[in-house]
Amino acid sequence: MAKELLKGNVAIAEAAIRAGVQAYFGYPITPQTELLEHMSLRMPQLGRVFLQAESELAAINMVYGAASAGVRVMTSSSGPGFSLMQEGLSYIACSEVPVVLVDIMRGGPGLGNIQPTQADYNQLTKSAGHGDFRSIVLAPSTVQEAIDLTVLAFDLAEKYRTIVIVAGDGMIGQMMEPAELPAMHALRSARPDWALTGAKGRQKNVISSLRLNADNLEDVNKRLQAKINRIRAAEARYEQVLTDDAEILIVAFGTTARIAKTAIREARRQGIPAGLLRPITLFPFPNAPFKELSVGSQQAKGVKAILVVEMSAGQMVEDVQLAVQGRLPVRFYGRTGGAVPLPDEILDQILMLAHRMDEAPTSGESFAMAA
Amino acid sequence: MQEQWVEQTVYQRPESLSKNPTHYCPGCTHGLIHKLIGEVIDELAIRERTIAVAPVGCSVLLYNYFELDSAEAAHGRAPAMATGLKRVQPDKIVFTYQGDGDLASIGIAEIMWAAIRGENITTFFINNAIYGMTGGQMAPTSLPGQVTGSSPLGRDVEMTGMPIQMAEILAGLPGTTYAVRRSVHDIRTIKDAKKAIRTAFRVQMAGAGFSFIEFLSSCPTNWGLTPSRALDWIRQNMVPYYPLGDYKVADIVKELR
Numbered sequence: 345m346a347k348e349l350l351k352g353n354v355a356i357a358e359a360a361i362r363a364g365v366q367a368y369f370g371y372p373i374t375p376q377t378e379l380l381e382h383m384s385l386r387m388p389q390l391g392r393v394f395l396q397a398e399s400e401l402a403a404i405n406m407v408y409g410a411a412s413a414g415v416r417v418m419t420s421s422s423g424p425g426f427s428l429m430q431e432g433l434s435y436i437a438c439s440e441v442p443v444v445l446v447d448i449m450r451g452g453p454g455l456g457n458i459q460p461t462q463a464d465y466n467q468l469t470k471s472a473g474h475g476d477f478r479s480i481v482l483a484p485s486t487v488q489e490a491i492d493l494t495v496l497a498f499d500l501a502e503k504y505r506t507i508v509i510v511a512g513d514g515m516i517g518q519m520m521e522p523a524e525l526p527a528m529h530a531l532r533s534a535r536p537d538w539a540l541t542g543a544k545g546r547q548k549n550v551i552s553s554l555r556l557n558a559d560n561l562e563d564v565n566k567r568l569q570a571k572i573n574r575i576r577a578a579e580a581r582y583e584q585v586l587t588d589d590a591e592i593l594i595v596a597f598g599t600t601a602r603i604a605k606t607a608i609r610e611a612r613r614q615g616i617p618a619g620l621l622r623p624i625t626l627f628p629f630p631n632a633p634f635k636e637l638s639v640g641s642q643q644a645k646g647v648k649a650i651l652v653v654e655m656s657a658g659q660m661v662e663d664v665q666l667a668v669q670g671r672l673p674v675r676f677y678g679r680t681g682g683a684v685p686l687p688d689e690i691l692d693q694i695l696m697l698a699h700r701m702d703e704a705p706t707s708g709e710s711f712a713m714a715a
Numbered sequence: 716m717q718e719q720w721v722e723q724t725v726y727q728r729p730e731s732l733s734k735n736p737t738h739y740c741p742g743c744t745h746g747l748i749h750k751l752i753g754e755v756i757d758e759l760a761i762r763e764r765t766i767a768v769a770p771v772g773c774s775v776l777l778y779n780y781f782e783l784d785s786a787e788a789a790h791g792r793a794p795a796m797a798t799g800l801k802r803v804q805p806d807k808i809v810f811t812y813q814g815d816g817d818l819a820s821i822g823i824a825e826i827m828w829a830a831i832r833g834e835n836i837t838t839f840f841i842n843n844a845i846y847g848m849t850g851g852q853m854a855p856t857s858l859p860g861q862v863t864g865s866s867p868l869g870r871d872v873e874m875t876g877m878p879i880q881m882a883e884i885l886a887g888l889p890g891t892t893y894a895v896r897r898s899v900h901d902i903r904t905i906k907d908a909k910k911a912i913r914t915a916f917r918v919q920m921a922g923a924g925f926s927f928i929e930f931l932s933s934c935p936t937n938w939g940l941t942p943s944r945a946l947d948w949i950r951q952n953m954v955p956y957y958p959l960g961d962y963k964v965a966d967i968v969k970e971l972r
Contacts, residue, residue: 369799417803542763543762
């Protein structure tokens with residue numbers, strides 16, 4: 345199929361349709377609304393279910409219902425709406441029904457604004473609801489990748505019977521880029537054997553997150569954690585750019601990673617060997633490439649410092665520190681409140697790090713926020 | 716002459732009900748309402764295509780008592796979950812079963828919007844004027860002056876407003892096809908309640924829109940009354956504020972009869 349010029353939100357919606365989503369429930373919120381609008385036109389055309397819910401709270405519980413019926417279902421939102429969905433997500437996680445969710449992140453906290461941010465990182469990766477669970481979180485950095493990861497999201501959700509979140513930001517959602525959509529998948533007609541389809545010729549099925557007995561609930565938790573560990577082992581994804589000879593390693597995801605690529609090109613033009621490690625899965629966080637890093641020194645080649653860049657006050661940086669385990673200095677640069685870092689700002693941070701490495705080995709971590 | 720004895724089954728547990736003993740308190744009418752619903756599902760022969768959505772509250776374990784595919788919803792969200800279940804498989808019969816805290820307090824938005832959309836589901840609303848499962852706190856349907864765990868001096872309607880009358884409210888919405896209030900405090904009201912359950916399911920089977928029954932139900936434990944005194948309490952105190960009757964019976968329902 346040929347490339348076409350597509351807006352991120354529309355591309356995600358159409359990718360989900362082609363991946364065979366059978367129902368969409370959602371509530372308008374900027375900057376993801378075009379996704380819902382696209383669904384409102386296309387889904388009924390295809391004889392599938394679209395419903396604009398009265399709230400995100402209702403939307404996620406409609407999703408819970410449809411997922412319990414064993415069909416491919418999704419919703420989409422942004423920070424304030426996502427927060428309302430956390431109740432439902434916790435129930436969904438415990439009940440182990442597959443659900444795909446798109447969060448097009450906007451400035452916060454509170455009502456914040458509608459500009460891009462990555463400040464939902466902790467909410468999405470650590471705790472998208474009460475109790476112990478994790479969701480798979482996929483972070484596209486281009487419209488094409490948003491399409492590809494949306495298709496992957498449905499497969500992973502069903503493979504693990506889990507929540508998969510496509511985590512974009514206002515930039516990815518609103519930007520137009522040439523991208524190629526997948527072919528239309530055939531809709532799945534068979535339902536999983538656990539689905540609520542009516543107890544015809546079989547024992548009844550029950551979808552519930554209630555386990556009054558502590559031992560039973562602990563067993564459920566053990567099963568969930570075993571699944572999460574399987575996901576950790578098998579599903580970490582990342583991209584490395586110019587890392588073979590890099591002395592300064594930038595770690596960034598999504599929109600910020602794209603901007604970092606421009607800064608890295610300019611740094612290399614100035615003779616500074618910088619590279620990029622871009623987590624594509626925010627959960628599971630890709631720990632392996634950090635373990636495999638060759639640590640440099642004044643004598644030995646290798647990475648001498650890590651610079652984490654995020655559109656937040658520093659959230660993924662904690663996962664980087666855990667992965668690095670103190671073997672390298674980790675510096676942070678962040679913009680918040682919907683501000684997007686310019687390539688020059690990141691370049692300045694690279695230059696500062698390079699300059700300091702010439703003077704003396706850096707130690708410990710330092711954090712910088714834009715003034 | 717030798718008399719011929721013939722054993723004949725005159726009543727048995729409906730196929731739609733499980734053999735499990737319930738956890739409901741002695742004298743609580745949840746079990747009775749479960750039984751009526753189970754009997755009607757059997758009589759209509761819809762067990763194999765019916766899906767129950769349980770609430771949070773005393774009837775949270777509803778799925779243990781019905782031989783039906785069942786979901787357990789978040790507090791107040793049963794109508795939203797039922798919407799999802801029904802929209803993707805309109806050939807199924809989907810009902811929610813919710814208490815007064817679940818439906819009329821925390822879930823007021825979800826029930827209103829299910830009715831406004833004319834969602835083709837059935838809701839059974841159990842009004843016992845108290846929060847049972849948490850041990851007897853004030854419900855949105857607690858009566859003026861009613862002493863509860865969180866209104867120890869009696870419900871002060873100056874501060875909390877008057878109890879909410881859900882059957883009347885939902886009847887006022889164009890999407891509602893059938894909205895009635897019934898009770899189960901004596902033989903006559905039990906018989907009327909069963910008839911209403913049958914009508915509510917038939918509305919859904921005809922694809923005719925949202926059907927709703929409010930049941931006045933007893934809570935001897937948290938009211939501090941014996942089971943029989945609790946039934947009297949429904950008749951004496953609840954029925955005057957929550958009159959039994961039909962609040963919305965759309966024309967299409969009359970055609971079903």
